[in-house]
Amino acid sequence: MAPTKKERTASRNPSLVRGIGKFSRSKMYHKRGIWAIKAKHGGSFPRHEPKPASAPPPAVKPPKFYPADDVKTPIPNRRKPKPTKLRASITPGTVLILLAGRFMGKRVVFLKQLPSGLLLVTGPFMINGVPLRRVNQAYVIATSTKVDLSGVNVDKFDDKYFTKEKKKTTKKGEGEFFETDKEETKALPQEKKDDQKAVDSQLIKAIEAVEDLKAFTQPRRNKMQKTTHYQLPAVVRRYECYLPDSTSGA
């Protein structure tokens, strides 16, 4: 026949009402071309060879217990959660202000959004003491200042990087039971410190490229106290008028 046949997408039998097609069986026989296929194969519809009878499957024992009522199995949940939608004002490289938590009030650089929806953020540590950290979007104000992140590689960080390690529960002997639990002080593993340095060294170069931004992210006296907070977007942008690189946003 023709070199390639286009796959037929719709049924040849449009439905008039659900369950009732437009064409009768005999009409459909003709439309599907069964007569032509039969003619091509010498009068009968081509069939596969019957499969060789395989050994009968091992006999299944009848169950010992039949539950009295039919229990409905729940429909499997196929939902895959997506990360929270990122606000338009937050793009990689944006300087954010943290609103709550240990580092509240600090200006911080946004690196990327993690699959859980949380934002990966860093001080950088050398500038303001904020390490690589996860932060929720709702607890953050985005400024219009952006830092160039092209030199920074953030691929290795995801949510698993930040999970707490599970403590090994050791069985306590009687004597130890009465002693106070010695909490192992967890020193930050060296590789995490190295990761921090690797990210920061690139970032600091980018920050120094933006004039005054280093001073902005460093802890300084907060001038926000005198203004009320609905004016905050204006205030935040007022700071940025000192930064020649920033673009003003709505």
Next chain:
Amino acid sequence: MVKGRQGERVRLYVRGTILGYKRSKSNQYENTSLVQIEGVNTKEVAWYCGKRMVYIYKAKTKTKGTRYRCIWGKVARPHGNSGVIRAKFKSNLPPKSMGRRVRVFMYPSNI
């Protein structure tokens, strides 16, 4: 609370005053409180809707290491035309809170 913070104290909240409960002349509804946010009047109130707020008070006994206790709440909606807001707290505010301070935070933020 705050761990040995050096230098600046940033106030990342706005001060508010608890005016009382939502009420009519002779009925009051304690599940909603009215709060006057400092420096805010009509048009800007909408920005605060949904923001969380906290009423902080001191008690005699120490719970969880501190004598300070708090009741968390949210800004529900504006009240009237002059910048007052209605707030709902996790548990109703006690009557002695009237005239006292409430902290209105900037989160959940939408900026």
